Amino acid sequence: MTLIDLLNFVLGLAYFITGFVIMLQFFQYRELSELKIVNNLWLLGMFGLLLGVSLWLQFFLPFLPPEAVQAEYVMLLQVLAGAAAYALFYFYGARLLRITNPRYRRWQATSFFLVILWLAIFMLAAVYYQDRQEWLRSSMAWANYLLGLPGVLLVALAFSSQLHQFRHEAEPFLNHCLHGAIACLAVYAAITMVRIPYTPLGEFFFGDQTANLVDILLQVLLALCGLVLSCFILRIMQIFDLENCRKLEDAQRKQAILQERLRIGRDLHDGVIQSIYGTGLQIEQALRKLDPASPAAASLVCSLQDMDRVIEDIRGYIMKLSPMQEETGGPTRALQSLFTEFTRRSGIPADVKFIGRLDGAVEADVFHHLYHVLKEALANITRHARAGTVEAMIEVRPGELHCTLRDDGIGLPRIFPLGGYGLRNIRDRVACLGGEVKWSSEPKKGTELRIRLPLGVRNHAIADSG
Structure with a gap:
């Protein structure tokens, strides 16, 4: 041998x-x-x-x-x-x-x-x-x-x-x-x-x-x-065992997230919603003491309607639904309703234009984050901008969605803090989709918010924080 x-x-x-x-x-x-x-x-x-x-x-x-x-x-x-x-x-x-x-x-x-x-x-x-x-x-x-x-x-x-x-x-x-x-x-x-x-x-x-x-x-x-x-x-060949362990860890992590969401849902239903109901009952009692034709009564009626919508939104979050999308027949009508509701509440005329077909081109998670980004931006305009008009343009391009929101308010301060909770939410929501967000402003000439989001890719979105 x-x-x-x-x-x-x-x-x-x-x-x-x-x-x-x-x-x-x-x-x-x-x-x-x-x-x-x-x-x-x-x-x-x-x-x-x-x-x-x-x-x-x-x-x-x-x-x-x-x-x-x-x-x-x-x-x-x-x-x-x-x-x-x-x-x-x-x-x-x-x-x-x-x-x-x-x-x-x-x-x-x-x-x-x-x-x-x-x-x-x-x-x-x-x-x-x-x-x-x-x-x-x-x-x-x-x-x-x-x-x-x-x-x-x-x-x-x-x-x-x-x-x-x-x-x-x-x-x-x-x-x-x-x-x-x-x-x-x-x-x-x-x-x-x-x-x-x-x-x-x-x-x-x-x-x-x-x-x-x-x-x-x-x-x-x-x-x-x-x-x-x-x-x-x-x-x-050990990579398959490693992949299997990671899938098991992902499943355990998703299960933990699911349990946490169920707990938050129970807390929202048993705590926040019941508190809002209680406040609504107090407002209804106050309405009985007012003249139905008075401006104060009309304002309280609007507040009750707003509270009902808040309750429905919270229920939508509990059921992991995107508020407004299913009820209004798709992303386009949902965003139109958002701007219409903004005008009704704030009294600021708002116009939204669409270039390209939004329905069917935007994934559910992309629209969910876009909807809440615009909702937060409109809330900031109501609180801080002192604007007379608001304009928005949403354009669907091959592989991308571009959104521009412009107001004619007082503009942003020179030292613009991005650490606020609302602005941080906007930045985080866009970043988790792999997009870009930019603000531009001049004193007394308003503010412009520009957003670019990728379409047609798998987005690893962060869990919605409401």
């Missing part, structure tokens, strides 16, 4: 265990994981299993008599298992590249072409070589050259395309493992390119007796590189 035989046995064991673990991970996480690397992971697992079997068969070959028929069958199985493993490895790299970047979708077709080409060489070599063992060794070399080497390069490229996702989803040590696997694949490809025995390059290196020592050294390096690659791939 030589050192190469021992390394083949250990390497075959490493590949087989790696393939077995990958298959277990695939069947466990194929329906749960959102990582692209899990797609067609069974191809990588089958590669490990078949290559492990091929290396084990190569290990047992020296123990069989060279002239025995069993030796030829074992060698044939070893060649077919190795060629199938290399083909699956190439196919996995092509599929992973296609999923990551559609530009590489044509690479998948090349795998079928290379397999057909190898089968043609395999059959032609059977006619060309008189010695069957020489035929099988030649076929294995061509499998290594046509399928194994391109597969290694393709998987290295496919793993490189996953670096961005690993950088965001995985711990740093897993990202380092992916870098290590890519480096091992590159070194493996370089060594394989040098030691292919049935190419002019291989004949140049191994044409004399001295080159045999180089060949042995290169085989040892290949085996060690394969062992390190197996270790890196096994460590990379």
